[in-house]
Amino acid sequence: MAQILVLGGTAWLGRAVVRQALAQGHEVTCLARGDRPAPDGARLVAADRHDGTIEPYAALPDTSWDLVIDVARQPGQVRGALAALSDRAAHWVFVSSISVYADHSRPDADESAPLLPALIGDVAQAEEYGAGKVACEQAVIGARGPHALIARPGLIAGHGDPSDRFGYWPGRFALAAERAEPVLVPDRTDRACQWIDVRDLAAWLVTAGVGGTTGVMDAVGPATTLEAVLYAAIAAAGFSGRVVRAGDEALREAGVEEFMGPRSLPLWLSDPAWAGFLDRSGAAAAAAGLGHRPLTETVGDALAWERELGLGRPRAGAGLDRPDELALIAALTH
Ligand SMILES: NC(=O)c1ccc[n+]([C@@H]2O[C@H](COP(=O)([O-])OP(=O)(O)OC[C@H]3O[C@@H](n4cnc5c(N)ncnc54)[C@H](OP(=O)(O)O)[C@@H]3O)[C@@H](O)[C@H]2O)c1
DSSP states (O other): OOEEEEEOOSSSHHHHHHHHHHHTTOEEEEEEOSSSOOOTTSEEEEOOOTTOSSGGGGGSOSOOEEEEEEOOOOHHHHHHHHHHHGGGEEEEEEEOOGGGBSOOOSTTOOTTSOBOOOOOSSOOOGGGHHHHHHHHHHHHHHHHTTOSEEEEEOSEESTTOSSSSTTHHHHHHHHHHHHTOOEEEESOOOSEEOOEEHHHHHHHHHHHHHTTOOEEEEEOOOOEEHHHHHHHHHHHHTOOSOEEEEOHHHHHHTTOEEESEETEEETOOOOGGGTTTTOOOOHHHHHTTOOOOOHHHHHHHHHHHHHHHOTTSOOSSEEOOHHHHHHHHHHHHO
């Protein structure tokens, strides 16, 4: 049994990490601000890391950790944790992102691709997410040299997803199936699509971390196509209605955004500058044991989560509100 400290553990991926660690028989402590609970079976230590100092970590037991897993986005928080805890941690995993890369146009790129310039300062604003993660990675490498695992996930999918992206498709087909209505999809479904199931990622972060795996690795699934995701979503939703296809230009003219955000079609990426974003190599993590469940399972989990949230809800993070989608379909097919 390993003593694992999760810096985080109360949100989505962090909770999944904690659950996987507990299921593997480890003892887990989480450090977070304390407004949200940690999963049952884990100890939660409440502390606020926002000032980037070592002070918040004084709330933790004065012990050594077999593994620390940090999901932070803020360089100051990452530096503070390393200063306070690195000497007492046998293994360290930092959850970064493929958003660290400077260029997303090239399919099959790997970890050798150039990165964004690192953020200067302790706090990354939302639009500085990638540069902030670069600075976090540099802090980890600065403190631990090669003795850390830096995992760069791509799009994470599955139950509990707060981003409204991957789940949009099974959720939308399910809503349309209930109402016997059509669904709007991008015409080009042959473009690459890639995700990592939250449970597969969490399990790997724990096993690789406990096992002492080190290095920098893109944590992504095998690349397939948007078509494969849409077919799986249609099957999971039991949808047998009409699919209305719209070309890139028509969607853009209608003001529909790509990939994410308000009034978007999730996972639709027509901009050549993003042609490789959902199409990374992933060979290093695969060689280090990152495995993947079938797409049908991830889509099923995402659909269950969408049903819990409410299929007809306004789309906060990504997707089209249903009335807007129907109006677009009417305008595109008049
Ligand atoms: N979603 C994706 O598709 C995707 C893709 C690539 C990479 N990622 C990465 O995957 C990770 C996702 O982590 P997550 O789902 O667990 O969500 P998150 O929202 O990024 O997790 C933040 C965690 O840190 C804690 N926290 C935040 N501010 C804090 C503070 N000032 N002091 C102490 N604790 C604080 C939060 O807990 P409290 O709020 O309870 O304090 C929460 O447990 C992130 O590293 C993200 O960058 C995500």
